[in-house]
Amino acid sequence: KEYLEIKWAQLRSKVEPSFAERAVVNYRDFFSNGRIITSTAINITENEVLTADGHHIGYDYLVIATGHSDNVPVSKTERLHYYDAENQKIQSARSILIVGGGPSGVELAGEISTDFPDKKVTLVHKGPRLLEYIGPKASDKGLSLLKSKKVDVKLQQSVDLKSASDGSQLYRTSTGESIKADCHFLCTRVPLSTAWLNETILKTNLDKDGRLKVDEYLRVKGRSNIFAIGDITDV
Numbered sequence: 001k002e003y004l005e006i007k008w009a010q011l012r013s014k015v016e017p018s019f020a021e022r023a024v025v026n027y028r029d030f031f032s033n034g035r036i037i038t039s040t041a042i043n044i045t046e047n048e049v050l051t052a053d054g055h056h057i058g059y060d061y062l063v064i065a066t067g068h069s070d071n072v073p074v075s076k077t078e079r080l081h082y083y084d085a086e087n088q089k090i091q092s093a094r095s096i097l098i099v100g101g102g103p104s105g106v107e108l109a110g111e112i113s114t115d116f117p118d119k120k121v122t123l124v125h126k127g128p129r130l131l132e133y134i135g136p137k138a139s140d141k142g143l144s145l146l147k148s149k150k151v152d153v154k155l156q157q158s159v160d161l162k163s164a165s166d167g168s169q170l171y172r173t174s175t176g177e178s179i180k181a182d183c184h185f186l187c188t189r190v191p192l193s194t195a196w197l198n199e200t201i202l203k204t205n206l207d208k209d210g211r212l213k214v215d216e217y218l219r220v221k222g223r224s225n226i227f228a229i230g231d232i233t234d235v
Helices: 007-015 015-024 076-092 104-116 136-150 195-199
Strands: 002-006 022-027 041-044 048-051 056-058 060-063 095-099 120-125 152-155 170-173 177-180 181-185 226-228
Touching: 007 015, 007 076, 007 104, 015 022, 015 056, 015 226, 022 048, 022 076, 041 195, 095 104, 104 136, 104 226, 136 152
Parallel strands: 060 226, 095 120, 095 181, 120 152
Antiparallel strands: 002 022, 041 048, 048 056, 170 177
């Protein structure tokens, strides 16, 4: 894509689109001493990166920071239009379903219930507690805060999103419960963007979860000039 996006501002931008103006910044606005290629990397050799549009980019040192496989627009204008559309969806709904009780789902429920206290917000999570990647004390506090904002939290359930495809606006859960909602937001885990590395010289450096194995300096193990950073590492 053509822009840097401050990831932790994404959910606020859905509720307040003007926030996205500050959180989405074109690379060319600040990255002047370098070359920007807007394309997809498809291969790595010992001294080159190949892109989908035919670029061969030589390197002495390589940093891989591909994060997650988010399906996002290429341009800043398109990204801002996306946030406007998401905000319209929230504003026009009386009831909202959020699927997923990780950081994104909990934060989005908090953002919507804070700015739109009159809307009915329901959060469904398949796990036994919210925010399972951190301690129970934080989970309990998150649950308490959402309940104080009248968010209806349903744990140990999943949702069949296709159940409302008939236009009924009724979503059925794994326990047979029905949830009425004008719209829904899917806040479940997005896959890592590392599958493409299976076709490169680094295919043996991926662990069973698709993360790159790195040493204490974030070098890909066994490589002296290739580094990896962010969620794609096994740190």
